Amino acid sequence: MLPETGQQTLHTIDCHYTGPRRAAAYLVVENDHVAFIDNNTIHALPHLLKGLEDAGKTPDQVEYLIVTHAHLDHAGGTAALLAHCPNATVLAHERAARHIIDPSRLVAGAKQVYGEERYDELYGQVDPIEETRVRIVHDDESVDLGGRQLRILYTLGHAKHHFAVYDPGTNSVIAGDNFGNTYPDLQNGDRPFIFFCSAPTDFDAPEARKSVQRILDTGAETVHIAHYGTIPEPAAVTPDLLASIDRMEALQDDATSTDVSDDDLAEFCQRRVQEELYALYQDTGATLTDTDRRNFELDIWLNWNGIYWNATKARK
Numbered sequence: 547m548l549p550e551t552g553q554q555t556l557h558t559i560d561c562h563y564t565g566p567r568r569a570a571a572y573l574v575v576e577n578d579h580v581a582f583i584d585n586n587t588i589h590a591l592p593h594l595l596k597g598l599e600d601a602g603k604t605p606d607q608v609e610y611l612i613v614t615h616a617h618l619d620h621a622g623g624t625a626a627l628l629a630h631c632p633n634a635t636v637l638a639h640e641r642a643a644r645h646i647i648d649p650s651r652l653v654a655g656a657k658q659v660y661g662e663e664r665y666d667e668l669y670g671q672v673d674p675i676e677e678t679r680v681r682i683v684h685d686d687e688s689v690d691l692g693g694r695q696l697r698i699l700y701t702l703g704h705a706k707h708h709f710a711v712y713d714p715g716t717n718s719v720i721a722g723d724n725f726g727n728t729y730p731d732l733q734n735g736d737r738p739f740i741f742f743c744s745a746p747t748d749f750d751a752p753e754a755r756k757s758v759q760r761i762l763d764t765g766a767e768t769v770h771i772a773h774y775g776t777i778p779e780p781a782a783v784t785p786d787l788l789a790s791i792d793r794m795e796a797l798q799d800d801a802t803s804t805d806v807s808d809d810d811l812a813e814f815c816q817r818r819v820q821e822e823l824y825a826l827y828q829d830t831g832a833t834l835t836d837t838d839r840r841n842f843e844l845d846i847w848l849n850w851n852g853i854y855w856n857a858t859k860a861r862k
């Protein structure tokens with residue numbers, strides 16, 4: 547079903563995660579039927595509710611909170627948003643549902659990784675959710691939103707509990723973190739800068755390549771990613787996206803086989819990931835500035851930690 551001319555049925559909501567245009571949630575609107583796709587964190591709640599209001603919709607019209615995967619910058623606000631949406635059901639991957647119902651392991655893991663202070667700043671309170679309000683969705687399942695059939699596509703590579711959503715209403719895919727990151731404030735070259743996020747603990751390069759292909763194979767005209775926004779010509783950025791997966795994979799192999807000691811491996815991964823991402827950025831014709839370095843910080847951190855995690859496991 548195609549939207550009526552001029553009727554906007556997919557809305558991007560800026561969650562203001564660490565700054566403007568760093569993390570998005572999406573709102574799918576089919577007449578009086580509404581679904582959120584991703585919800586960032588409890589800090590984003592005012593933005594999510596404002597986005598709903600701006601679309602002319604009310605919380606009781608929200609049928610689904612669809613969570614692409616259980617990372618807290620996608621799922622951390624689920625309980626808080628659900629408390630405002632009395633008719634909503636949470637739709638989650640079969641491997642994510644139990645962590646969304648009982649987030650204690652996710653929270654403990656994130657606190658261990660980030661430390662209490664940084665954790666609070668990034669994520670804040672994450673409450674459990676009643677099991678009866680969560681439904682597992684399976685690969686290739688269609689979710690009916692007022693007659694619009696949203697299709698669930700299990701897509702691994704970034705996380706084992708990840709899916710993307712194909713929306714026939716806009717012929718687009720809402721890809722979560724499985725079609726790379728392309729931040730508006732890091733677009734300073736002659737072509738788009740895009741890279742794959744190899745965050746801990748599930749980065750899997752072959753699966754990531756398959757996921758990119760699966761998203762392209764839907765024939766979607768546009769892809770909407772969490773970090774950040776709409777990719778108007780997905781096929782055009784695919785070579786660079788795949789190159790970034792190749793680079794992270796090569797680096798992971800180096801980190802696994804290097805004679806650098808275990809004690810020095812973290813520093814090795816950090817330095818190499820930073821070099822690789824800066825090089826990919828400069829390949830687009832951009833000049834690396836101090837502002838760019840600050841904008842890169844969290845992503846370099848996530849990528850090197852993911853590589854370090856995998857290499858450490860492989861070296862055992």
Ligand SMILES: [Zn+2]
Nearest residue numbers: 617704723745
């Ligand atoms: Zn993620």
